[in-house]
Amino acid sequence: MRILLTGVNGQVGSALKPLLRSLGTVQAPPREELDLVDARAVAAWVRQYRPHLIVNAAAYTAVDRAEQEQAAAFALNAQLPELLGSLQREWGGAVIHYSTDYVFDGTHEGAYTEKDITAPLGVYGRSKRAGEEGLMSSGVPALIFRTSWVYGLHGRNFLRTMLRLGQERAEIQVVNDQWGAPTWAGSIAQGTMAVCATLCSSAQAENSLVDGLTGKEGIYHLTNGGATTWYDFTRRIFELRPECRALVLPIPSGDYPSPVRRPVNSRLDNTKLKEVFGVRLPLWSEALEDCLAELPDVQEVLTS
Template structure:
């Protein structure tokens, strides 16, 4: 396949550049080569490269900043995916797009499934949902992979933030009443390649939304504790559990970000490992 990959310097995009290489020729322009906020440049790039598959992990993920500056989030999370889908339709191409647990309000008592009605709490979730809807409306073969609590060894994420703060402080207050499944960016990329190897786009009926997260559930506090346990330090660090109300942010986070990946397993036979197993693999300290 001729594959166009966006967001190559992001957590998921960096990993996808490697895993997708087994499936075809990957064109992975950096931001300097392709500005996704420039509609004409984006359309022209797609028409020139003529991909058979567009894989789009690029996103505006500054959740709090989006509340006061919504336009950058709308441009990258909603408008750019819509343009990609329109151009894919012109070419007869397919599309893989990544979305988020933030399309839900977190009020459900159990794990969210793909058929649950979205109700985003803020700008980030609303713009990601708009991107999903634009791709679905384009009528192209597509996979929308919703994930949550993404981390890795590059970029900005909870794992790297915690490792830095462990070095700087002796006590940390960590939210303990928001729940989800930390998901390693490499696992997302590897699962994507395994899905695509099954050539799902040959069956239009397989198009749609699939949840893709690690197994298990935890809180931010317990996730931090697991990271601390696997981090070599020459001092002790105390993690204090606090409610989200004691850590106010411009954007409201869902209290429940747990996504059921049962559909992914039933359709493609793929299930990510437990989040603790993945974390140990990521840090290479089983």
């Protein structure tokens, strides 16, 4: 099977790359080789390579900056998934795509299911929702995994920020009124692979994944289990890494200056993923331990 992976240098893309190799031949052009906002270049690339599967881990993820850079956010998060969908539709390939808890406004009680109504609070969330709709309306066989609060040892993310601030500062203020599931990029990659394994299990044929997808297309919530606040997540990080000595102080969201509101409830119900594919990701607390076990020296985040 030929696979095209986008966003290979991002959190999810870098976790996926080594794992996807077990499914086939992986091409993963970085930005320098393929600028994903260049629709003609993308079309030429896909038409030449004809990937059986495109795993789209590329995105515009700067939530605050998106308010000023609406066109850039929509190009990556909305137009690209739709384009990839129509290109794959042309010749019979499939798409796996990622989306976010920020498609919701957070006013719902309890965890959101895939059937709940979306109502994004900002440009990033609106662009991601438009991407979901564009990909689905292209008619391609596709899976969309909505995840939340992604972190890992690579790239810009909350864990790395806190490991750095925890060593540099005497105290840090962290919001304690937003609830969600911090999700390790490694868990997302493993969950994606587990789903692919169920789709490909019947045959070794190159198009077995596309065939296996029939009747299972659509949106799935895929996060680590349980829920916490950013404040308690930070406290747990510092418990696991006592080199982070900063005092952690809880604050309401309103005290953290930002141009765009975040949902107070980001919890995503993963039942559909379990029922359709038999896949469930570990608890957020277990995944955090697994992630930090891969970081021998916490001072590394100060220099890299």
